[in-house]
């Protein structure tokens with residue numbers, strides 16, 4: 193008898209757990225915001241500019257949450273903010289998450305990670321530290337985050353973590369303020385042997401201010417960026433091969449949000465993911481099954497007849513998702529033509545669409561479909577042909 | 578005369594740097610500290626049973642009896658299995674030992 197199963201690859205185990213979690217609605221993943229404030233003042237941020245000083249989860253609240261999530265079957269837990277290392281009880285919360293038996297992931301901007309934090313993380317390793325990278329110079333950081341001399345500190349944090357064998361990944365929002373440096377950032381990551389991701393979709397602030405969306409790239413610029421980062425969009429084509437299948441059941445949500453994943457904000461509000469800021473229920477006050485049931489109700493929505501996304505074969509490779517659409521239009525079943533244009537341009541580039549122009553451009557958007565609020569629509573850059 | 582060494586029995590207890598979870602039908606052992614060889618291990622149901630028994634100090638013989646009772650295997654087979662499992666746990670730094 194071999195009691196442990198070291199020969200089974202962990203990916204196989206995870207796939208098996210993922211399928212079972214999907215069919216039994218087990219919240220394998222939880223994204224927990226332990227603090228809404230941040231030491232940076234990013235131009236594109238959706239959370240920190242709206243946060244009050246007291247928007248911080250206490251250790252007692254975190255422990256209550258961890259007990260409920262552990263009982264419900266959560267395995268992977270992301271601690272995020274705001275900036276987690278600016279939380280006064282970060283160490284206690286982190287260790288409590290570990291002691292509850294979660295695989296702990298961390299999001300950070302890296303600025304506060306010095307030798308002491310790096311040593312601490314080396315001793316109690318997270319699965320990965322996902323660091324936001326906003327440029328490759330102090331000047332660029334100052335423009336994006338409003339903080340002087342920040343790149344040198346983040347750069348050092350990357351080194352400190354890597355020297356200690358901690359897994360790191362880097363990510364950057366693709367903004368008008370960062371776009372020109374993204375290829376070099378990718379190179380910076382490659383030289384250090386780490387993953388780099390970028391995301392071109394920007395959402396409004398939590399309380400509705402749409403200024404961040406003014407930093408969003410126009411669809412054509414997104415495609416130019418894609419081309420610079422992934423010539424011929426080869427990696428995207430590979431991804432689309434596995435995922436670009438039509439969905440015919442008309443469900444708004446095709447992701448794991450509300451089925452195997454959930455987010456929790458500093459006040460205990462439950463959402464599908466970090467992007468969605470429309471919370472259902474409160475996990476500090478209500479039993480888990482009650483709020484999980486409410487979230488399942490939310491993600492069981494279906495598109496109305498005639499909705500452009502209802503029968504779209506690009507749903508699973510779409511640049512937008514129900515959460516980003518919800519932020520721009522107020523409803524997850526809304527429609528954002530910008531995302532549609534990005535997706536069609538990408539699909540055209542890899543030979544999956546003849547023209548790269550969505551039907552809604554030639555035929556119009558059905559009147560019953562919710563589109564971005566006027567302010568949000570004005571903030572989104574348009575495609576100039 | 579009974580030799581002193583034969584009276585000394587090794588006892589085992591699970592360490593505190595790993596946490597057992599039962600999620601989506603899988604028995605998992607999650608590592609907390611860097612002193613281990615992987616962040617997560619999978620257990621068989623027998624291993625999960627033994628891990629639970631190892632909450633308190635126990636001996637190879639006692640554990641083997643419990644496995645034999647629970648899983649309908651011979652005592653000899655159970656003793657071998659238990660020894661193998663304890664060795665594996667020790668290898669990943671998840672076991673405490675003492676002699677009494």
Ligand code: SF4
Nearest residue numbers: 230232234237274301
């Ligand atoms: S680092 Fe992240 S949380 Fe902090 S201000 Fe920037 S975007 Fe917001």
Ligand code: SF4
Nearest residue numbers: 500501504510532535
């Ligand atoms: S936005 Fe466009 S590309 Fe995306 S799912 Fe809807 S119709 Fe398809």
